[in-house]
Amino acid sequence: MDFKTKNHQSVNQTFQSMQQLYKLKKMIATRLQQINKPAIKTIQSSDGDIIDCVLTHKQPAFDHSLLKGEKPMDPPQSLRRHNQIENTSDHFQLWSLSGESCPDGTIPIRRITEEDILRAYSINSFGRKFAGPYVHEYAIVSEENNMFYGAEGAINVWTPYVESSKEFSVAQMWLVAGTPGKDLNSIETGWQVYPQLYGDYHTRFFIYWTGDDYKSTGCYNLMCPGFVQTNKKYVIGGTISTISTYKGKQYSMPLKILKDNKTGNWWLGYGYGSENLIGYWPSKLFTHLKHAANEVNFGGEIVNFKTTGSHTSTVMGSGNFPEEGFGKAAYIKNMQVIDDDYNLIPLKNPRHIVSNFYCYRTVQGDTNPKWGYHIYFGGHGKGKNCP
Known part of the structure; x- marks a missing residue:
């Protein structure tokens, strides 16, 4: 192979690489345009997040084929009976500590960047759970074999x-x-x-x-059409500022999911008052x-x-x-479910399910x-009994 041929191949490879990069x-850019909607106001959070205040009827949810032409619904009156049982602060997230807020008629959305998408396994898989070669480990309490119309609990942060x-870690x-x-259909909330x-x-x-066992529907936060946000006080995917310390002050997130018996929609709330429905x-879906x-x-x-060849x-x-x-x-703590009469009731037959007792586990309080009804849970992973 002479110099001219080698040089020609090198030029072709460079050109092809540039074409792939451009593509x-x-x-x-197309994906970002789909996710990030025009902002009425932009807020810079101290953690580096950019928060866009987006008109509620322009949010990503309404790009979903089943939701096109709809507008956000108001919280139903039937959910107002679930009263607040402990004091909570609306300012549990970093972005709002500066005193900045979104205008009425908008919701705050964490802006997605090119770097966010490049970290994903593919553009199409961005924002979704990865079904890859890993070991999934858990320490949970499960209430099963009944009809549930909601649940709530305060999760230590x-x-x-x-x-x-x-x-x-979630x-x-x-x-x-x-x-x-x-x-499988699933709706999930907490911290991670x-x-x-x-x-x-x-x-x-x-x-x-997810509406199909995590195969092709659903995503985290507002990274795809689906969840309809109605409250301007909270950023889904936003950093939590109230973090517990060892032997120090403890913080928890009181979260609830409630089904509206008229529309069938599942409402997400922070705290226990209806005014905090998100x-x-x-x-x-x-x-x-x-x-x-x-x-x-x-x-x-x-x-x-197992990136080091042993347990993480x-x-x-x-x-x-x-x-x-x-x-x-x-x-x-305060783990409860909602029955078919829309009553909050304690867990009746909680089952503790632990994948690896020597790494992570649960204990009833x-x-x-x-x-x-409350549990303690967790563990340190790799150790003497968790190799």
């Missing part, structure tokens, strides 16, 4: 250590219906540390949904959850990629085992009228 940039940027509550591995999704190790408030998952959930779960999860040192909860108790271990 990728164009695809990312920590910033757990996450070993690899691909891994995450504390959450979720309601499901359908068959796992086939047609997930570097690959957000580009940092902050503890963030999140939601997720938005809803439309019933149209689901098959089985059009009716009711048949399982409610509370607890922690991590994913273990990613921790769950506070990173301490539940036996250490208050101020040291993570907890979820002592009887306490202020805390209701």
